[in-house]
Amino acid sequence: MSRSNAPAAAARARPWRILNIALIVSFISWIDLGAITVMLPSIDRALGTDNNVLQWVVSGYSLMFALALVPAGRLGDAKGRRYALLLGLTLFVGASTMAGLANSGSVLVAARLLQGAAAGILSPQIAALVEELFRPSERGRPFGAVGATSHAATAVGPLIGGMVIAVGGADNGWRLVFLVNAPIGIAAAVLIWRYFPKKPARDQTDHQHDLIGTLLLAIGIVLVILPALQQGQWTGLLPWLLVPVGIGVLVAFRSWETSTLRRHPPVFDFRLLTHRTYRRGLLLGFLYFAGFTSLPLIFSFHLQFGLHRSPLHTGLTIAPLAIGSVLGAVLGGRNVDRYGRPLLAIGLAIVMASLTMMMALTGLHGTAFSIANGILLLLAGIGSGLVITPNNTLTLQQVPRADAGSAAGMYRAIRQVGSAIGLTMITATLLAAVAANDGRWPTALRYALAVEIGIVAAALLTSLVDILGSRRHGRNRAPPQSRPRPGRRLSR
Numbered sequence: 505m506s507r508s509n510a511p512a513a514a515a516r517a518r519p520w521r522i523l524n525i526a527l528i529v530s531f532i533s534w535i536d537l538g539a540i541t542v543m544l545p546s547i548d549r550a551l552g553t554d555n556n557v558l559q560w561v562v563s564g565y566s567l568m569f570a571l572a573l574v575p576a577g578r579l580g581d582a583k584g585r586r587y588a589l590l591l592g593l594t595l596f597v598g599a600s601t602m603a604g605l606a607n608s609g610s611v612l613v614a615a616r617l618l619q620g621a622a623a624g625i626l627s628p629q630i631a632a633l634v635e636e637l638f639r640p641s642e643r644g645r646p647f648g649a650v651g652a653t654s655h656a657a658t659a660v661g662p663l664i665g666g667m668v669i670a671v672g673g674a675d676n677g678w679r680l681v682f683l684v685n686a687p688i689g690i691a692a693a694v695l696i697w698r699y700f701p702k703k704p705a706r707d708q709t710d711h712q713h714d715l716i717g718t719l720l721l722a723i724g725i726v727l728v729i730l731p732a733l734q735q736g737q738w739t740g741l742l743p744w745l746l747v748p749v750g751i752g753v754l755v756a757f758r759s760w761e762t763s764t765l766r767r768h769p770p771v772f773d774f775r776l777l778t779h780r781t782y783r784r785g786l787l788l789g790f791l792y793f794a795g796f797t798s799l800p801l802i803f804s805f806h807l808q809f810g811l812h813r814s815p816l817h818t819g820l821t822i823a824p825l826a827i828g829s830v831l832g833a834v835l836g837g838r839n840v841d842r843y844g845r846p847l848l849a850i851g852l853a854i855v856m857a858s859l860t861m862m863m864a865l866t867g868l869h870g871t872a873f874s875i876a877n878g879i880l881l882l883l884a885g886i887g888s889g890l891v892i893t894p895n896n897t898l899t900l901q902q903v904p905r906a907d908a909g910s911a912a913g914m915y916r917a918i919r920q921v922g923s924a925i926g927l928t929m930i931t932a933t934l935l936a937a938v939a940a941n942d943g944r945w946p947t948a949l950r951y952a953l954a955v956e957i958g959i960v961a962a963a964l965l966t967s968l969v970d971i972l973g974s975r976r977h978g979r980n981r982a983p984p985q986s987r988p989r990p991g992r993r994l995s996r
Contacts, residue, residue, distance in 0.1 A: 519637035523646055525695045529589060530630045530650065531657045532688050533596065533623040536681070537565065538661020541804040541822070542815040543669065543678040547612065550675055555935060556737050557609040562801065563733055563927045564613060565620035570920035571725055572624025574772050575718045577632065577913025585629045585636075586700035590693055592625030597689040604682035615682075624920070631896065631912035635905055641841070643897055648837015651893030655829030659885060662800055663826065666819025677815075717761050717771040724754035725921055732928040772914050773907055782911065784970045785899025788848065788963055789919040792891055794926030795959030796855065799884065800825060801927065802934050802952045803877070810945025811869065821874040824882035832889020840894040845971045848898075851890025852964040856957065858884035863953040866946040891963075930955050 544558050553561075580588040599622055603615035634646045668684070669677030727750025731743045761770040777783050800822050807818040832851065840847055858880045865876050896915075903911040930952050937948035 519646075521699065522637060523633060523649065525692065525699060526585075526589070526630050526633050527649060527653045528688070528692045528695070529593065529626055530653045532685055532692070533592075533626045534654045534657035535661045535664065536600075536619065536623075536685070538658040538800060538826075539665030539681050540565070540661070541801045542662045542665045542808070542818050543681060544804070545808045546669055546674050546678040546815065550678070551606070551609050551612065553609040553612075556734075557613060559733060559928065559931065560613045561609075561616050562931070563729075563924050565616045565623075566797075566920050566924035566927060567726070567729055567733070568617045568620030569624040569627070570917045570924060571722045572621040573628055573917035573920065574721060574913040575714075576625040577628035577911070578714075578771055579625070580629045580632055581907070584700075584702065585633055586696055586702055588625060588629050589696050589700070592622050592629070593689050593693045593696070595619075595622035596626065597686050597693075598622075600682045600685035600689070604679040624916075627916050628913035631900065631916070635900060635903070635912070640901060643901075644837050644839075644841050646837075647840075647897045648834050648893050651833035651837060651889065651896060652830045655833045655885070655889055655892065656826050659800065659826030659829045660823065662804060663819035663823040666814070666816035670814070670816040674815075714761075714764060714771045717757060717764065720753055720757035720760055721771060724750045724757055725917075726750070727753060729921065729924050729928070732925055732932075735928070735932055776903060776907060776911050776914075779902040781902050782899055782915075784966070785895055786915060786918045788895055788966050788970070789892075789899065789915060790922035791959060791963035791966060792852070792895075792922070793919040794922035794929075795956050795963060796884075796888060796926075797923040798927045798930040798952070799859075799881075799956065802930060802949060803881075805931075805934060806945050806949045807874075810949070811873065813874075817874070821878055822881060824878045825885040825888075828882040828885020828887075829889050830885075832886040832891075833893040834889070835886075836890045836893035837897070840897045844894075845898065845967065845974060847894045848891055849964065849967045849971060851887045851894075852960060852967055854887030854890065855884050856960055856964060858887060859953055859957045859960065863950050863957065866950045866953070926956075926959065 540562055544561070547553060547561065548558060551557075576588060576592070579591075596619060599615050599619035603612055603619060606612035606615055630650055631647075634643055634650060638646050665678075665681050668681045671677065672680040727746045729750075731738065731746050734743065758774055761772055761774055764770050803822055804818050807813040807821060808815065813821075836847060836851070862877055862880050862884075865873070865880075868876055899915055900911060933955050934948050934952040937951040938945060941947045
């Protein structure tokens with residue numbers, strides 16, 4: 505029997521081999537999210553784009569990422585991780601090639617939207633593999649590896665992008681960043697074809713796809729985010745009426761999913777929200793990604809447009825964020841079972857302190873700016889790793905294994921919606937402040953960092969409330985011997 509025909513139980517016998525292959529996929533699906541930050545000036549010069557196109561190149565990727573995550577998670581639950589990963593890789597390689605060969609801004613935006621959707625198919629499969637291959641007590645280290653990989657890919661992306669542009673030149677170097685995904689993606693697909701089991705971890709009797717639920721979710725998310733993405737082109741308050749309409753569509757999505765539950769598996773099972781840890785993890789993930797994701801991008805804008813630094817210099821300045829992110833993710837993965845939720849608050853406090861010091865140093869120039877902020881980016885990366893990786897573990901720890909894919913998909917969808925909104929808001933704040941302050945980039949960077957600090961502060965407050973609520977909940981649950989209930993066992 506070939507390895508590809510091995511049952512899922514055989515895959516669980518060698519979980520780290522399967523996970524390591526999946527981490528290669530995770531790396532290439534996240535790296536462009538970081539690399540794009542240093543590519544924008546080169547793209548602007550080569551294709552003659554405007555700020556609206558550049559906004560879609562960055563935020564459109566996150567938007568499509570978010571739209572694909574939840575149905576992709578359910579697809580992996582039904583068809584198996586092997587099927588979903590191969591589908592996502594095929595689309596990702598094709599979209600990357602299209603982006604690398606783009607001859608206009610519109611073609612590049614279309615390629616980035618497809619690339620984001622492909623990455624959205626890939627991402628929930630990685631987290632769901634951890635749920636399927638490892639027992640709950642063993643998930644700290646693998647989630648740490650997943651977090652370290654995504655952190656490293658996102659944060660080291662600017663450095664790799666800067667190096668490739670330096671080698672390929674300002675006109676064509678950015679194209680090579682996209683095109684290099686093709687051989688790596690093909691190699692990863694070969695490994696998945698060879699070593700991953702064909703069958704899903706569990707058999708599903710109903711493979712019917714919830715098309716109506718998928719469309720309602722997609723339309724609702726797009727309507728909520730679209731006014732922010734188009735704020736440079738749409739004027740007045742009228743377009744913002746799409747936001748309450750989008751919220752109404754999402755309410756309809758929940759009603760539909762609840763009513764369809766008896767007929768076939770929904771896109772997202774809202775019964776998962778009865779788990780307190782899952783519900784709080786969604787909110788914290790949304791806020792944190794809204795506040796923190798834009799940090800490399802606004803620094804890249806400031807360094808390249810404001811201080812006239814090269815893409816390579818920009819990548820080197822932002823690189824400490826990658827180092828700190830990996831360190832924080834590893835530390836968080838190893839210590840989440842020991843320290844639990846307080847670890848998130850510690851990480852958020854470190855990020856808050858780092859951002860505050862960055863805001864105080866926006867007036868620096870030249871090498872002093874790069875060195876001082878490189879140190880602070882290292883600290884911010886450590887704090888970020890202590891937030892994201894433990895939150896992955898804590899959010900999904902009560903989720904039944906059968907719903908691992910859709911739960912992970914919704915969790916990442918909420919994070920990416922936050923990321924898309926945050927990227928749009930904070931980037932728009934930066935560019936508007938530049939225009940309003942006669943091109944003074946230090947002032948603009950200060951305004952953008954202030955918005956980031958406010959959103960991260962909301963995430964920290966959410967974390968503290970969660971910690972207090974968990975302790976109060978624990979105190980209110982008396983031990984079984986103190987409150988005996990004849991004929992009934994208390995669940996743990």
